[in-house]
Amino acid sequence: MDLTERRMSCRPRISTATTPPSDTSWFGHPRGLATLFFTEMWERFSYYGMRALLMLFMTAVSAHENPGLDFDVATAGAVYGLYTSMVYLLALPGGWIADRLWGQRKAVFVGGCIIALGHFTLAAPLIGAPNRLSFFLGLLFIVLGTGLLKPNVSTMVGDLYSAPNKAASQHEREEWGARREAAFSIFYMGINIGAVLGPFICSTLAENVNWHLGFAAAGFGMILGLIQYRAGGKYLGQAGLFQTGDPPEVVSRRSQRFWLLAAVVAAIVALVVWLLVTDTLGISLRGFATWVGCGILLLTILFFAYLIFGKGMAAALLALFALLTALLAPAMGVEGAQWAILTTLGAFILADLVLLAIKRDGVSVEKRRLMVICWLFLLSAIFWSGFEQAGSSLNLFAQNFTDRNVFGWEMPAGWLQNVNPVFIISLAPVFGAMWTWLAQRNRNPSIPMKFALGLLALSAGFVVIMWGATNASAESPVSMGWLIATYFLFTCGELALSPVGLSSMTKLAPRARLGQMMGVWFIGGALGNLIAGLLAGRLAMLEAYQLYCNVAVFVGIAGIVALLLSPFVKRLTGGYR
Numbered sequence: 001m002d003l004t005e006r007r008m009s010c011r012p013r014i015s016t017a018t019t020p021p022s023d024t025s026w027f028g029h030p031r032g033l034a035t036l037f038f039t040e041m042w043e044r045f046s047y048y049g050m051r052a053l054l055m056l057f058m059t060a061v062s063a064h065e066n067p068g069l070d071f072d073v074a075t076a077g078a079v080y081g082l083y084t085s086m087v088y089l090l091a092l093p094g095g096w097i098a099d100r101l102w103g104q105r106k107a108v109f110v111g112g113c114i115i116a117l118g119h120f121t122l123a124a125p126l127i128g129a130p131n132r133l134s135f136f137l138g139l140l141f142i143v144l145g146t147g148l149l150k151p152n153v154s155t156m157v158g159d160l161y162s163a164p165n166k167a168a169s170q171h172e173r174e175e176w177g178a179r180r181e182a183a184f185s186i187f188y189m190g191i192n193i194g195a196v197l198g199p200f201i202c203s204t205l206a207e208n209v210n211w212h213l214g215f216a217a218a219g220f221g222m223i224l225g226l227i228q229y230r231a232g233g234k235y236l237g238q239a240g241l242f243q244t245g246d247p248p249e250v251v252s253r254r255s256q257r258f259w260l261l262a263a264v265v266a267a268i269v270a271l272v273v274w275l276l277v278t279d280t281l282g283i284s285l286r287g288f289a290t291w292v293g294c295g296i297l298l299l300t301i302l303f304f305a306y307l308i309f310g311k312g313m314a315a316a317l318l319a320l321f322a323l324l325t326a327l328l329a330p331a332m333g334v335e336g337a338q339w340a341i342l343t344t345l346g347a348f349i350l351a352d353l354v355l356l357a358i359k360r361d362g363v364s365v366e367k368r369r370l371m372v373i374c375w376l377f378l379l380s381a382i383f384w385s386g387f388e389q390a391g392s393s394l395n396l397f398a399q400n401f402t403d404r405n406v407f408g409w410e411m412p413a414g415w416l417q418n419v420n421p422v423f424i425i426s427l428a429p430v431f432g433a434m435w436t437w438l439a440q441r442n443r444n445p446s447i448p449m450k451f452a453l454g455l456l457a458l459s460a461g462f463v464v465i466m467w468g469a470t471n472a473s474a475e476s477p478v479s480m481g482w483l484i485a486t487y488f489l490f491t492c493g494e495l496a497l498s499p500v501g502l503s504s505m506t507k508l509a510p511r512a513r514l515g516q517m518m519g520v521w522f523i524g525g526a527l528g529n530l531i532a533g534l535l536a537g538r539l540a541m542l543e544a545y546q547l548y549c550n551v552a553v554f555v556g557i558a559g560i561v562a563l564l565l566s567p568f569v570k571r572l573t574g575g576y577r
Contacts, residue, residue, distance in 0.1 A: 085533075386554075447570070451496075453496045
């Protein structure tokens, strides 16, 4: 289970709630926590229930009693990557809408309604709706709804706990902080429960009866979450209500500009989708997804170049990318764009190293930390590009090459998506205690070291599944133990990298750019998810063991480089571990 995704809405925020500290009606916490706990549980039930089906449904043959979309693996991987990356990217405007227009409470409810609409749209072929149109429209609704709900529901958890006033004692402040952190621990448990239940129920219905019944079950789960969210709204106090110091006319003009911009973007998206579906652009979905990935990475490079060097460097790097693309793309196609963006990235990293070599101590602490954040962004994107194979290529491996028979009954492939959240629940306390124990002995690994360890654990997981896949075939499937061992190592890597990722952003980001750095962290997840889908699509050209070998080597090399550079990167953090 993706800890970054689970924390993607926990943006630092000063609580403005009026819930009294004495409210301990729900396991020692405000009753409103239960409302948000079950809202998020059911939303994650719907999301992970549907995610467990996505690749399986897209690649299932259409000429079958339970027909799928009959996509080739490359196309399915591209769709998977675009969908999961957009879930991350839309969280940024979703948070802005809540902060500037609606408030978190309204954004969560509207987002949940749109999510439910998306799942029922996916299930619409049950009543005769066109299969492919319903599929793409349903995914679009889920992306939009998740963008509104995810960045805001956890913010409301924090709002349940009023910040101590200036006269509060240190003990009162520590008590407030501990109680708030305990609330998030309880809240994350709801996420894990939903993530476990969703694949169990949705996969069972989808794989054994009808795909669209699985999608419908995800929709009903979201409806249950919305019902209890409305019923429990009275316990939320002031949490999530829209608060602004701007006059109503300013908010009205802002809203008008937003809806105008949203209409323009929606029209552009609809046009692009229509051109892709009709093949008017002359580019495949995989090619389009690759261009999107290049665009995401380019914008991130330009953003950091502007912050560290200024407008001139950002313009120069943009010109370099444009020139290389113009030279390489006509002959090499989308591969030319990949080389162009990698060269641009290399030029930016080289410029950073030259700046540090020339100015040495003359480089400000803020710029040094921005370089560290950019490095962590790249490592996180690499990590998620491998980790998210769980929902794409490894899900197909579970279906096609894994023996899922248990006492004569064949387990749905989607059930194996539950292994990671079960390990998270079991191992998160262990890792937390381990970091604390090491810190007490001044042995706690630094932030860059933990990122390196996360990548190496992920690489080890791919070595395991590569070994298992070497002897796997449809006629001779391998034991589920191979996937379970792989997911165990994935989870160890996740617990080493993901929990410290968002925390490191809050430590390293310049105070005036904290929100922007949070956005950068989520964009890293978006880029990683997109790359994951593209990598999964290579199953159309490679054997499973070859794909996993390539990923193991790529991630492993990144982990080794991160390990070797961790002492140098740690010095750039200015003392933060």
